[in-house]
Amino acid sequence: MQISICFLIDLLKSRSEIHYIQFIETKDLITMTEFTPLMSLAGGALIGLAAVVLMGLLGRIAGINGILSGLVALPNTSDWAWRAAFVLGLLGSPLAVLMLNGSLPELSVPVSPVMVGAGGVLVGIGTSLGSGCTSGHGVCGIARLSKRSIAATLTFMATALITVFVIRHVIGA
């Protein structure tokens, strides 16, 4: 087993030198990011607050994927307006942060545009099939103790972990 895995990794590495080097181009972009426990906890609490507000007032799950796909799929229905307003709020949030904070938090994308596009297509397919993303399953669903959401969250966390490992340490090593 061990030997076959090593063989597989070697094979991927040797292939990567030929095919993937130009495609990935991330090595010098991968750097440490600052550990921000308090800011992340506070930001997370705000995300939770928004989910509670949306449920308490409108009775809706704050799943970004569901809201987005509803926005694209259902124009001119009564549900359209609140989805559009929620998305407008999301789009306007940098202004709110700028006013609160004086500056915008960093945005750094350590992967090539090709990978961003490919990742985007997979995220679109996966969240549509799986009926949810980090917010819908990971926050709202787990808070409801939904079995489906717990299973979905464990699954996408695991595949994201494996994907990053493979890209950074197997192919990109």
Place this chain on the structure above:
Amino acid sequence: MLKTVSAFAAGLIFGTGILLSGMGNPAKVLNFFDFAGTWDPSLMFVMGGALAVTFIGYRLVFRMKQPVLAASFSLPTKSDLDTKLISGAAIFGIGWGIAGFCPGGLLPVLGYGQTEPFIMLGGILAGMMLVKALTARGGDVSKLGKAARS
């Protein structure tokens, strides 16, 4: 009107939380998954904070008979695990691990004006429409519609 204003406020709070927490920054998200390299555990705190507030807040909210501005709570009714759910979640995780953006992390950073978030948005919409087109061909639209709304 009140509904629209509330939804806008919720979106604004959500987006502010995303930006402050670091969920909108792919470098940070990918580092969270990189245990073997430049690990940054911050996102554990994002999930912790969000879950703690939602877990308690939902319990208070569900004591009400109905939401303040709507006739009933719209909650997903499915409770069984199925292949579609798990394979979808698996594919989502792969895409998240490749690009570092999830849908919630993406929308608040579109306003930064950088190119990558728009590429990501294009990809997500393309992926969504692909599933919709394939499902429509199979005559399974109602199921997908329900899934998308849940």
